[in-house]
């Protein structure tokens with residue numbers, strides 16, 4: 001959906017072209033914006049120190065230091081981080097969640113495919129609670145609540161109770177301990193389905209540790225004042241909980257406040273070809289609003 005995303009946030013006029021990317025990641029979207037709109041300046045943030053450092057290198061290698069301003073931080077603080085001015089942005093994009101880099105780095109603990117520490121923090125410098133802290137210190141009720149709220153895990157109670165039992169013998173330290181426990185909490189006939197039993201537990205812990213849903217609902221209404229009339233706000237989400245928040249916040253601004261138009265009632269979905277090229281895109285949804293002139 002790169003093409004749609006980049007097209008929706010096209011600059012409004014030839015002057016003071018400014019686009020904001022809330023989730024720099026590997027820089028794919030930011031760099032594409034910089035190349036597509038040669039007169040625009042692109043502001044970007046990412047809270048992950050590795051994404052930030054690799055990003056600075058990439059910007060240099062691409063010779064785009066004058067065009068892209070990448071800062072490290074949570075997008076919920078982007079107004080302060082980039083000292084944004086009201087009605088200044090031609091467009092804002094966000095590509096929510098974790099990056100493939102996170103899933104592919106065993107030492108970050110996001111994936112049960114590898115053995116690694118149960119960390120799961122994107123912003124390792126400023127987030128205090130790790131996934132291991134939740135598993136070792138929270139009550140069974142609290143863990144159950146996290147698993148059911150952030151992943152609708154149907155075996156949340158059983159998993160939570162087993163975690164609390166197991167930690168009496170040994171602390172939770174690595175991803176494989178948790179994967180193994182969740183696997184055995186699933187009924188035998190459900191253990192080898194299309195989705196691994198640990199998928200939801202890992203998703204829920206990651207969302208909790210990084211406050212992923214809270215920051216989305218905090219940020220969307222704040223940023224709209226900083227977009228120029230006629231400018232767009234485009235967000236790609238990867239699971240239904242994120243999409244529900246984006247949909248609700250966008251509808252509120254469109255229907256109750258009357259300050260934006262919804263570009264489409266239904267979210268835009270990736271094409272068959274995009275899904276073949278990148279299987280992780282299969283659950284992506286793009287929603288866009290345009291600020292009224």
Ligand SMILES: C[S@@+](CC[C@H](N)C(=O)[O-])C[C@H]1O[C@@H](n2cnc3c(N)ncnc32)[C@H](O)[C@@H]1O
Pocket residue numbers: 022023024025026027028029030045046047048051073074075076095096097098099100122215
């Ligand atoms: C799906 S990736 C973005 C990929 C990017 N669009 C690209 O083309 O490479 C999401 C990125 O957003 C970052 N991120 C997620 N939530 C964030 C937040 N609240 N504040 C800042 N960065 C965040 C993650 O660290 C990750 O690098």
